[in-house]
Amino acid sequence: MYEERPALLDGAVVWTLTPRSGAASWHEGAAEDPVPVLPDGCMDLLWHEGRLLVAGPDTVAYLPAGGPERYAGIRFAPGDAPALLGVPASDLRDRRVELGALWGEARARRLAERVSAAPDPAAALEALAVRRAADAPDPDPLVRTVARRLAAGRPVAETADAVGLGARQLHRRSLDAFGYGPKTLARILRLQRALALVRAGVPYAEAALGAGCADQAHLARETRALAGTTLSAYASAWAKRETPQPSGSSTTA
The missing domain is CATH 2.60.120 (Jelly Rolls)
Known part of the structure; x- marks a missing residue:
């Protein structure tokens, strides 16, 4: 559990x-x-x-x-x-x-x-x-601003301008802070937004557009690439996880 x-x-x-x-x-x-x-x-x-x-x-x-x-x-x-x-x-x-x-x-x-x-x-x-x-040193407020903006769906170039960094500087700072460049982080956070909508019962096409994907096919590709599964398989597995199990059941979280 x-x-x-x-x-x-x-x-x-x-x-x-x-x-x-x-x-x-x-x-x-x-x-x-x-x-x-x-x-x-x-x-x-x-x-x-x-x-x-x-x-x-x-x-x-x-x-x-x-x-x-x-x-x-x-x-x-x-x-x-x-x-x-x-x-x-x-x-x-x-x-x-x-x-x-x-x-x-x-x-x-x-x-x-x-x-x-x-x-x-x-x-x-x-x-x-x-x-x-x-x-330890305090978290870098610039890094937090980058994460917050990308989590909200703001474009990478716009984010770089907002924090006063060039593209190469932002990429270097992102590697140290997040483990990958800002474009990869933006993709990951966009998928998280989309799947949160899917878990809430939003239809796939609406979830895709709401998260910033071009369309449902785009979301499906990103789910396969980053999550290693399909939208339907993910939604099915999540539903099973959220379904209460009877006492003594061997089905795990």
Whole structure:
């Protein structure tokens, strides 16, 4: 079962993923139409069965494998994680890495033990991130402006002008902050807008136009390219995820 809540850090989200009672696998009972983890311009700090990891920014859908294990995570707003973690986002693009590779094995092990011993690993992970943020540079306000404008559907060239950067400068800053250039980020955020409308029951053609796609065919291509699935398969899988399961069901979130 997946749950999330706003974090104490501005724009971040704390989330947990736990297997439903009686489940033998995350995907048991939902193998035909699993809901993928889609690219969103974000990076996550994860706790997974005693380990601390960092999930870099994705350019394609990611579907975790494994048995009925627990996860807790804090998903940072687009562009915020690199300053806190101390690494450019492009170094972690499409990667999941042990926190020890970034902060040192001994330190990461101590932190992982502290989170694992807490009654609520998600809250302990959030407290870790808050302490780290207090000692890290503040998120770049220019980067936040770029993310906000692109999330609202503003064109990349217009955004560059608005923040006073040339195209090359914006591309370089975006690689460090988001893991990819502004055009890729704009595509990813547009898909997120469109699929949010699809999840709300908006017809595909209307969702496409509302999100800024040229038409439904354009949205279908972007869904296939970035999410690795079709619009209908995504909508079907989401509907199954949102349908309450009877007690003891083996169908997982």
